[in-house]
Amino acid sequence: MDFSFAQFLHELWIARVPLLQGVGITIASAALAIVAGTVLGVFVGLALTYGAAPLRLAVRGYTDFIRGTPVLVLVLASYYILGTAGIQLGPLQAGVLALAVFCSSHVGEIVRGALQAIHKGQIEAAKAIGLTFSQTFVSVLMPQAIRQILPTWVNTAAEMVKASTLLSIIGVGDLLLASQEVISRTFMNMPFYLFAGFLYFAINFGIERFGRFVERKTHIPS
Amino acid sequence: MDYALNFAAVWRSFDKLLQGLGLSLLLAVGAIAIGVAIGLVLGFALVSRHTAARQLARCYVTVIRNTPILVLVLFVYFALPDLGLQLEGVESFVLTLAVYSGAYLAEVFRAGLLSVPQGVREAGQAIGLTRWQINASIVGPLMLRNVLPSLGSTIISLFKDTSLAAVIAVPELTFEARKINIESFRVVETWIVASLLYVGTCTVLAALLRRVERRLAVPR
Numbered sequence: 001m002d003f004s005f006a007q008f009l010h011e012l013w014i015a016r017v018p019l020l021q022g023v024g025i026t027i028a029s030a031a032l033a034i035v036a037g038t039v040l041g042v043f044v045g046l047a048l049t050y051g052a053a054p055l056r057l058a059v060r061g062y063t064d065f066i067r068g069t070p071v072l073v074l075v076l077a078s079y080y081i082l083g084t085a086g087i088q089l090g091p092l093q094a095g096v097l098a099l100a101v102f103c104s105s106h107v108g109e110i111v112r113g114a115l116q117a118i119h120k121g122q123i124e125a126a127k128a129i130g131l132t133f134s135q136t137f138v139s140v141l142m143p144q145a146i147r148q149i150l151p152t153w154v155n156t157a158a159e160m161v162k163a164s165t166l167l168s169i170i171g172v173g174d175l176l177l178a179s180q181e182v183i184s185r186t187f188m189n190m191p192f193y194l195f196a197g198f199l200y201f202a203i204n205f206g207i208e209r210f211g212r213f214v215e216r217k218t219h220i221p222s
Numbered sequence: 223m224d225y226a227l228n229f230a231a232v233w234r235s236f237d238k239l240l241q242g243l244g245l246s247l248l249l250a251v252g253a254i255a256i257g258v259a260i261g262l263v264l265g266f267a268l269v270s271r272h273t274a275a276r277q278l279a280r281c282y283v284t285v286i287r288n289t290p291i292l293v294l295v296l297f298v299y300f301a302l303p304d305l306g307l308q309l310e311g312v313e314s315f316v317l318t319l320a321v322y323s324g325a326y327l328a329e330v331f332r333a334g335l336l337s338v339p340q341g342v343r344e345a346g347q348a349i350g351l352t353r354w355q356i357n358a359s360i361v362g363p364l365m366l367r368n369v370l371p372s373l374g375s376t377i378i379s380l381f382k383d384t385s386l387a388a389v390i391a392v393p394e395l396t397f398e399a400r401k402i403n404i405e406s407f408r409v410v411e412t413w414i415v416a417s418l419l420y421v422g423t424c425t426v427l428a429a430l431l432r433r434v435e436r437r438l439a440v441p442r
Binding site for chain 2: 070081
């Protein structure tokens with residue numbers, strides 16, 4: 001099939017509102033999942049590092065299970081299972097929940113890695129000067145861990161934007177589904193998939209650049 | 223919540239799930255085999271002395287890594303036929319995952335190449351090997367042994383990405399699970415079994431890769 005560029009621009013202009021809404025939903029769902037997943041993930045990381053043995057084991061089971069399951073399966077399971085369990089969630093909520101759970105296991109691992117990289121002697125030193133654990137955490141461990149966590153965490157954010165495309169499969173009107181709707185009306189596969197791909201690339205490239213910037217800023221000078 | 227677990231419907235179709243898992247593994251093996259070839263070429267290009275090669279490879283890696291794999295899958299399956307490249311579901315997905323994995327593996331190999339000490343190259347030059355010979359018989363093997371841990375986690379993550387083939391109706395594990403779910407309405411059971419199959423396979427893969435890693439590790 002042949003399309004002129006002018007035709008593409010014409011269809012793009014007609015579809016501008018749903019496509020922009022799609023971009024909005026993509027960004028909003030990824031952002032929600034990142035925020036919720038990060039909060040949950042910090043607790044996961046803390047439990048993995050400092051939790052009592054039973055808690056640590058349970059959380060380890062949780063992260064291994066989530067990390068061993070494809071995100072698409074998480075999204076589908078969350079969408080279908082919650083409905084059956086009588087929890088009435090729309091596709092957007094169910095999808096964001098799945099992404100947040102996925103995000104939490106990744107953030108948990110990043111946090112654990114960063115906390116374990118801090119030398120034990122520092123905790124002992126904090127104990128020796130009489131700090132409680134929460135004081136030690138806030139003023140000794142956290143500032144060091146954050147420097148390590150931030151660059152990787154920004155990469156996770158880009159992962160979440162990419163994973164948010166999976167929500168289109170359960171009917172969330174994100175950028176991908178909005179593009180597919182335009183395609184099913186116009187049969188212009190090539191231009192609109194390219195366009196959607198380009199928008200995703202632009203968003204993620206921006207995040208990647210930001211990650212580089214953060215990495216430079218948080219780099220511990222040696 | 224009065225949902226009684228009943229796995230009967232899932233067990234009845236369990237062979238379908240296993241067949242699906244088999245296809246998932248096949249897709250992963252096919253794609254990763256091609257992906258490793260792409261990744262090796264790009265990995266060497268990323269550390270090349272030639273600016274053009276470096277920039278081309280960097281361009282490929284950046285574009286692929288910043289594009290969602292689902293968009294790539296749909297693009298290859300639905301948009302490439304417009305250019306005359308019509309592929310069946312399986313071929314189309316293997317091609318997509320190979321192109322995708324090439325970008326991630328290139329980064330893995332690049333890191334490995336940078337970790338090979340300059341001295342062994344110089345030693346190769348000193349005994350009169352050509353650059354190809356040095357790369358093929360000194361730098362390459364050393365690099366492979368160094369990257370085994372990150373190569374392993376990339377392979378496992380690529381195996382999980384095969385679930386996306388369900389979107390273009392390739393009958394792999396996720397597709398079969400979805401079918402059972404829709405036919406039997408045993409929602410919870412279906413997805414529990416499907417995820418356990420994925421988790422189990424990933425665990426076995428990880429254990430196998432760790433064994434390979436130990437066997438090939440550089441002795442210290």
